[in-house]
Amino acid sequence: MERLLVIPLDFPPPLKVKLVCSSIDPLYQAVINVFYGFIVSRMKAEGILGRKEFANGSDEDIWLAALLTQVVETELAQCSLLMVVDAWYFQSTVIGLLNTWTHLRQVVVVREAEDLLTAVWEGSQCRGYVFLLHNPMPLLSFGNLDPKAWDYYGKHIVVGLSAAELETFTYTTKGRKTQHIVGLVKSEEEGEWRVYINQLYARQNVAFASKWRRSHFTRTPHLFPNKISNLQEAIVNVGTFEWPPVVLYKRSSDSSPYLYGRDVEVLRALAAAANFTVNFVEVPPGEVWGTRLPNGTWNGLVGMLGSGAADLGIANIYITSLSDRDDYQHFSAPFDHAVNCAFLRVSPPLPRWQALLWPFTQHTWLALVVGLLLSGPVLYCLVRHSAERSV
Structure with a gap:
């Protein structure tokens, strides 16, 4: 070394x-x-x-x-x-x-x-x-x-x-x-x-x-304890925004919204295990996960994590380094896996009168037509030849 x-x-x-x-x-x-x-x-x-x-x-x-x-x-x-x-x-x-x-x-x-x-x-x-x-x-x-x-x-x-x-x-x-x-x-x-x-x-x-x-x-100190396993009821600011079904808001006119959903319940289980209190901080409207600004900073959830306005972030987050956002955020171990699918328009069913034609290719139909056209003369020649031999 x-x-x-x-x-x-x-x-x-x-x-x-x-x-x-x-x-x-x-x-x-x-x-x-x-x-x-x-x-x-x-x-x-x-x-x-x-x-x-x-x-x-x-x-x-x-x-x-x-x-x-x-x-x-x-x-x-x-x-x-x-x-x-x-x-x-x-x-x-x-x-x-x-x-x-x-x-x-x-x-x-x-x-x-x-x-x-x-x-x-x-x-x-x-x-x-x-x-x-x-x-x-x-x-x-x-x-x-x-x-x-x-x-x-x-x-x-x-x-x-x-x-x-x-x-x-x-x-x-x-x-x-x-x-x-x-x-x-x-x-x-x-x-x-x-x-x-x-x-x-x-x-x-x-x-x-x-x-x-x-x-x-004067007394033996424990200088480097494991502080993550027990945060001693510390308040942790969590940035998020409504994104059904992982984060949902139940709003009322006289109080702040109650949050629930898959990501929220995972966070509450983590808070109970690590002994900390969750304080939800809402991302500014329309900024969601965030975009990179011309001056190199971020808005949205990534910007809140980078500036310290939020300590954690939840909202259906995927592990990605798109636009170097991993300079401002790290990811936990994944707790869910998802597969994205695309829907494409299917052609409408054919009319009944075309149902007999479409199963066969053009070469097949050409062979059938040629066979029908040649079958008459061939049969005629065979019948005539058979009659001449019988005389």
């Missing part, structure tokens, strides 16, 4: 340099150390390390490295890792203490949100992401950029955001639908970090999990 190191060498503009190493851990470690020293020397030449806030070495760095190492060893031991750091953390002793992780596959140094587009957000196995950000703005801005540039099923650990900033990120396009986000927030106490985890579709998007004090957790 290849390892990637992506580092902006110039400030500004960042120059992305990719270094591909073999899987030999000593070689990889040596290359990381060489590049780390080279980048630090470049930062000294630029005067960056002369700033007051860039102070190498502290007990806080050591305690943070111990916290991250324990989380990685206990929760992400089987995962390939990607680390995102900014300049402030890159020159600290934290990065030097963490670059011994043998399953670290990529390091990305960022100054702005667009730098995160260089990260590899896909993988066939377990993926872990560690963000060390003194400035939270690149990550907060990146949360609403290209929705395809993100791993929604990966395990994300974020350091450097406050609790309020962490919750803000969980409301972004990416953060809202990411299953696992763990925030490590520095408290005012020396050596203490507060640990938060995100909650999918909950009224409170971030929940306190535990505290880390210098070398241990």
